[in-house]
Amino acid sequence: MHHPRIAHSRGGGLRLSLSALFTALVLGRSQVTFAQGCVVSRGTSMTPGQHDPFIGGEEALPPTSGFQGFFNYRWFRSDTMFVNDVEQPHDGREIINNSTFFDVGMTYAFTPRWSATMTIPFSTHDRSQVVPRTGKPPQRYSTSSTGLGDLRFEGNAWIFDPTQHLKGNILLGLGVSAPTGDSDVQDTFEIASGANPRAEIHAVDPSIQLGSGGWGVIFDLNAYREIIPRLNIFLNGTYTMTPEEKYTPTASFIFLGDYSIADSYLVRGGLEYLIWPKYSLSLSLAGRAEGVPVHDLVGGSTGFRRPGCSVSIEPGISVSVKSWSLSLNAPVALYRNREQNIAEKAAGVPPAAASFADFVIIGSISKRF
Secondary structure, eight states, rough: OOOOOOSSSSSSHHHHHHHHHHHHHHHOOOBBBSSSSSSSSBBBOOTSSOOOOOOOSTOOOSSSSSSSEEEEEEEEEEEEEEEEEEOOOOOOOOEEEHHHHHEEEEEEESSSSSSEEEEEEEEEEEEEEEEEEEEEEEEEEEEEEEEEEEOOEEEESSSSSSTTTEEEEEEEEEEEEEESSSOOOOEEEEOTTTTTOEEEEEEEEEEGGGOOOOOOEEEEEEEEEETTTTTEEEEEEEEOOOOOOOOOOTTTTTTSSEEEOOOOOEEEEEEEOOOOOOOTTTEEEEEEEEEEEESSSOOOSSSSSOEEEEEEEEEEEEEEEHHHHHHHEEEEEEEEEEOOOOHHHTTTTOOOOOOEEEEEEEEEEEOOO
């Protein structure tokens, strides 16, 4: 995450005000669902204000309007299985999710303090799994999905006037996620049937469905404080509340039944240091926790879900040149936990194994107009 800061270049007073203004432009990037792999993941995992479109130093130019476009990217391969927080051995039977997410969006700043964003997400997934065969080695096959996700609309506001509070501020966001993504994508599954599995059409696993199946309310908080010149401490938090409980896909895979419409969360905090003021070149290091809770804040929590969380250390780098900003972050997992869902708790059985990624690649590019 990047924050208002002194540009250390010509036009200092103007740049301070513009730097605060442009922070408010990067909003509405909260995602419907986080975590990785079998624990449902949607979106690029970028929160409002995480990647700044700041004035980049002596070569930077002010925007010609209140608009900013952005493109976000996220990729992961989840192939490490966990039951609770215990890693399972790699035995060739693990489930592998290979997922790529793209966000395209536009932000408009009405004033230095208030702004709004629309985000259009796309994703593509491949889920590889095995089916047992009598007298033969297990057979691996894949199901997939590609297309539009759930559209997001969000408004943000600074608690304090960003032109007057340059060394610390809090940005609050409120938005909505609309169920525009297909939540009933179907594909061909291989079903155990002796030595030769049979093919059947079923809804793909919830972890690779393009949409959540319901509406979501997005809450965001982004705060920063300058500790010493060029060094900021920051905190991001996003929670997506889903009032609807579950939905019924056309033909869910064996034993899954209704799919849960689950809440999700992301919290990250750390330090960022500006190492090259001319181009706003910064390095950051953050702790990150994201996941799906067992129980939703509002509404029921039944239907099939894989609750769980992933805790990571997240190094990052960013740069701003004129009206362009680029960033790259790479969370590396330190702890993962596939928690019991409601049905598993009621039955007194441990959670079924779920796959998590060992690391994630997250990138962003934005341009002010």
